Amino acid sequence: MLYMVILLALIAFIVLATSRWQLHPFLVLLSSALIAGFAYGLPATETVATIGTGFGRILGSIGLVITLGTIIGVILERSGAALTMAETIIRLLGERFPALTMSLIGYLVSIPVFCDSGYVILNSLKNAIAIRMKVSVTAMSVALATGLYATHTFVPPTPGPIAAAGNLGLTDNLGLVIALGLVVALATAVAGMLWASRFTERDDASAGLLSNDDTLDMADPFAAFRAEHGALPGAGRAFAPILLPILLICLGSVAGFPGAPLGEGALRDTLVFLGSPVIALAAGLVVACMLLPAGGRREALQSHVSEGITAAAPILLITGAGGAFGAVLTATPLGNFLGEVLSALGIGLFMPFLVSAALKTTQGSSTVALVTTSAMVAPMLAGIGLDSDMGRALTVLAIGAGAMTVSHANDSFFWVVTQFSRMPVALAYRAQTLATLIQGVTGMLVVWLMSLVLL
Structure with a gap:
């Protein structure tokens, strides 16, 4: 007691x-x-x-992931790619259920991606959707976090469920754990989304969740960006820095399954290497650099890397x-x-x-x-x-x-x-x-x- x-x-x-x-x-x-x-x-x-x-130990496992993800997020924000992603998703899923949209994205992404990494990767997208839909950042943050958390604890290839299945003698029957886990994870994601919806109307500016610049741009972030920088990047270029790390992590996780479903030897080793979160996010950073203007790419990259490291430092220390x-x-x-x-x-x-x-x-x-x-x-x-x-x-x-x-x-x-x-x-x-x-x-x-x- x-x-x-x-x-x-x-x-x-x-x-x-x-x-x-x-x-x-x-x-x-x-x-x-x-x-x-x-x-x-x-x-x-x-x-x-x-x-x-x-x-x-904790910084050794996710410190570089947080830093690389923060730098990618800065580039996505400064290049307008985050706004393109928000506009694309809203066009596909509509504006009626913003928390559901964010929760669904988290639910799918965290199947192959560790939830900490997934939140870092998707943070810029979450903020852009919140501003675009004029919804509380608190609600969208909780919806994303709970969506990620749901599949993180129930669905292999996340390490925890795989290890638990192995300890209980289910290494050769992961399919059963995955099938049942997807159902349970969906129920918990819906529960988290409904709870997040309670915060939809929260005033983020007074709570300190939005900076003055964010608040000023709330009315029309797209028009404000176009007025300053010109046209937004296309959807393919905008999503690539996020989708590439997710794809690599997914392939690496599947390649590491018992039974080597994607093959053995050099192929398996290569996929596992590329699928490690640090390497996957490094690849995402390389692709994100293509969003920078060709004329001043080196200077812009230097500025954004410095800004990302500065933003990541307190997060790293607290984590x-x-x-x-x-x-x-x-x-x-x-x-x-x-x-x-x-x-x-x-x-x-x-x-x-x-x-x-x-x-x-x-x-x-x-x-x-x-x-x-x-x-x-x-x-x-x-x-x-x-x-x-x-x-x-x-x-x-x-x-x-x-x-x-x-x-x-x-x-x-x-x-x-x-x-x-x-x-x-x-x-x-x-x-x-x-x-x-x-x-x-x-x-x-x-x-x-x-x-x-x-x-």
């Missing part, structure tokens, strides 16, 4: 320090990591080492501090304590859901929650009547629903969404964190209903 009291006190401190006391999230998260280490009884030297390791906080919590006895308590309850599919949710909430990573919970519950499946391919597949999905519940200050995705959308932390807890709670509960209810029919 003391473990949970400490965790709740830490979360309350983060919310108060960042929202009411207006302290920078980077300092608050580092302070929280130190406090957590001492409160849970970790040795001082181990706490400091864990903070450094956690900070470096790294969130990783440090999560690493300290992972090193404490909190996760094992909650896992043991919940696994002894004997409540069928709800047991892996609760274990996964406890791990997700305490240490922040959905992937860690999926991998750890699946390894923990694998020996128990026969005892709770889930020792079949269908039972194991539903267990993977129950763990995935738990791995959504909830995204808050120790989750790097929370900070990616918050910082890229300029969302205040207090607002992010009301909008993004509650959305993930609703998604996780919805996902578990859908899995439970499936079990009544399929088991």
Whole structure:
């Protein structure tokens, strides 16, 4: 019980320090990591080492992705390509349901692309659509984030669901996990979209989500751009810096499947290499450079790269501090304590859901929650009547629903969404964190209903 009291006190401190006391999230998260280490009884030297390791690990995994994605976003904005993409999507899907449009894009993109990377890649497009449709950036940010989050936790080839399926003996039956996962992910994406729609009329300018320049251009961003720069780029050139990384990541993920469906040897190695997020985004950056004016391309690239690095720096620091906080919590006895308590309850599919949710909430990573919970519950499946391919597949999905519940200050995705959308932390807890709670509960209810029919 003391473990949970400490965790709740830490979360309350983060919310108060960042929202009411207006302290920078980077300092608050580092302070929280130190406090957590001492409160849970970790040795001082181990706490400091864990903070450094956690900070470096998360930046090592997504730091370059954030930087490259931010630079691409700057080029897309400055070249007018983001406006072209927004205009094209609106023409195809209409203007009646902006949150649905954004959620659907996120749902599809995150099947092959890690949700952090997907949000970075699509951030410029999301902002352009919000301005074009005169809809709150908060609503569009939550719709995109929840759409990405849905398939991220349920549908291979995302690493978490694949690892969970492997731990539960479903490596050769990923098709079943994918088929069922797409259904559950769709339900959770719809739940997130409906929650995001609550913020459609929010005043972004007063909340600080739009700069003065953004607000001035709200009336007609297309006319303002044409007046200054001339014609917008075509749809093919505009979408290429986004679609190319997504295509490469997708091919790399499929090539890495068990059984090598796209071949083995040099072909497989090449596709896996090109499909790594850093290489894929680097390729996207090369293509984005083609959007710059031929006459002053080198100077424009230099300016946009500098602007992108400047914009990425605070995001990187805050994301790294969130990783440090999560690493300290992972090193404490909190996760094992909650896992043991919940696994002894004997409540069928709800047991892996609760274990996964406890791990997700305490240490922040959905992937860690999926991998750890699946390894923990694998020996128990026969005892709770889930020792079949269908039972194991539903267990993977129950763990995935738990791995959504909830995204808050120790989750790097929370900070990616918050910082890229300029969302205040207090607002992010009301909008993004509650959305993930609703998604996780919805996902578990859908899995439970499936079990009544399929088991």
